[in-house]
Amino acid sequence: MQEGCLLARVVDSRADRPVHKQIADRLRSAIKSGVFGPGELLPSEHELAAKYGVARGTARQAIVLLRNEGLIDAVQGLGSFVREPEPVQRLRPGGLSHGLETGRDPHDPPPDGDRHGPVGGRLGAPPEELMMSFATTQLEKASAPADVAALLGLPAGADVLVRSWEASYKDNVRTIASAYTRSDIATAAGLIDVESGPAAYLALIASGHRITRIIEEVSARMPTTTEAQRLDLAPGVPVLSIQRVNHTADRRPIEVTVSVMSAERYRMLYELGDD
């Protein structure tokens, strides 16, 4: 067989580093150096155990490590595969009509062609294929979470209009989002009848509340189990969480939106203008 040529034969059980980590190290570098290319099948747990002379559980631990690093996918009944890179979509959050025009950006492979983001993208006909559908999951008045209330300059527990929705592309949920709008503004704008997020911008404008300043906060974390299910996330894939605070011309914050999406699939793009 001599398969040992690919994955070096020996692990040192007396070394500082635990055996399963040593095996993971070897597999990892084999992946990174291209010995196993994207989509390729790795040795089975049984094979690894035999090759390194360890119990199956130990070989499995190595595999689990790589899964949690997002490097491989395990499929029951089939085996473990080197994870193939997901097509990445770059989102350029825009205000109402942001700069960064059709700017053929020097960004190498990105041509996702447009910037119709799951949240707050420009309105108006998005390119054919990038149509996303929005499904409202909740629409109600409720008391604002503490952090949201603070951002809106409201007392803790104040009522806000909460609109929650999911944005899907081809039947796959891509973004889970919620918008929290000041009650007074929401009522005036008739937002109670507006379902998806993007549509709300039109309603706000129509009611005279033009948003002229947006502060966006980007963070990342591991998904909750709910998020992992809804967004169909593999193990070892974090989420991006985008929190927006929308302000009107008088610099008053009137709305906070929070959206969550796969960090494997989305990146955020910002242009920092000259000061």
Place this chain on the structure above:
Amino acid sequence: MQEGCLLARVVDSRADRPVHKQIADRLRSAIKSGVFGPGELLPSEHELAAKYGVARGTARQAIVLLRNEGLIDAVQGLGSFVREPEPVQRLRPGGLSHGLETGRDPHDPPPDGDRHGPVGGRLGAPPEELMMSFATTQLEKASAPADVAALLGLPAGADVLVRSWEASYKDNVRTIASAYTRSDIATAAGLIDVESGPAAYLALIASGHRITRIIEEVSARMPTTTEAQRLDLAPGVPVLSIQRVNHTADRRPIEVTVSVMSAERYRMLYELGDD
């Protein structure tokens, strides 16, 4: 004993959901509902095994799940604890006149005061407590990685000046960064002698290459093992990866910087101005 009052007594081994996930579910909701507060000690693996009538390995699997979700920390010899939230710093990347700030800004509508970022920081006295030290780890001419070359509009494999450094705060490495500068520009600006990232901006300005446009791309992923070590990351903590493309007034990209930091500790703040 009746400890079963806190963690419900029974798990159903015939249910669809595996036992270790059921245990994890119970612990997770106990944590989220505050039964176990931040920093608090969870039941030991042995206790969990006894309480649910399962093998230790099964109880341990539940614990491992929560660790990978970033909810708890396990300490050998002590036990598992609910992870305490890290103080979060919000970075406001800015054009030139700004840099590293740590977020003294109280989350609320972020003030427009000063701004600092881990990359491209303002020089001159930064706020007392926020001093970061920069240690150059590499400084050399090398051929650009494919993606970087593309971003700079250079042919694949073209030479660039690579400056790599780590930014530390109180002896803890907080950011790992690299800057790739076009060779011609770097030479003209004398960058070969400049060590940390922030300092390079001054050199560029001094040599007449004023950066007027910055495109910043924010992504997140699980850390490599190297990154996890250097940044001292707990399991279940992703990293934010910030890629910057710096352009001069004529819109030519002259430099790409990439920085990596704990997503648990840092968030990015952007203001989307009115156009």
Place this chain on the structure above:
DNA sequence: GAGTGGTCTAGACCACGCT
């Protein structure tokens, strides 16, 4: 020394995808 998590073994049965 007692208790904890970290590692490892050598089995077992199951659910799943394939042929």
Place this chain on the structure above:
DNA sequence: GCGTGGTCTAGACCACTCG
């Protein structure tokens, strides 16, 4: 049916922290 990963058991020894 066969091989895969997913789960689980019942042990074992180790490294670590604490009193």
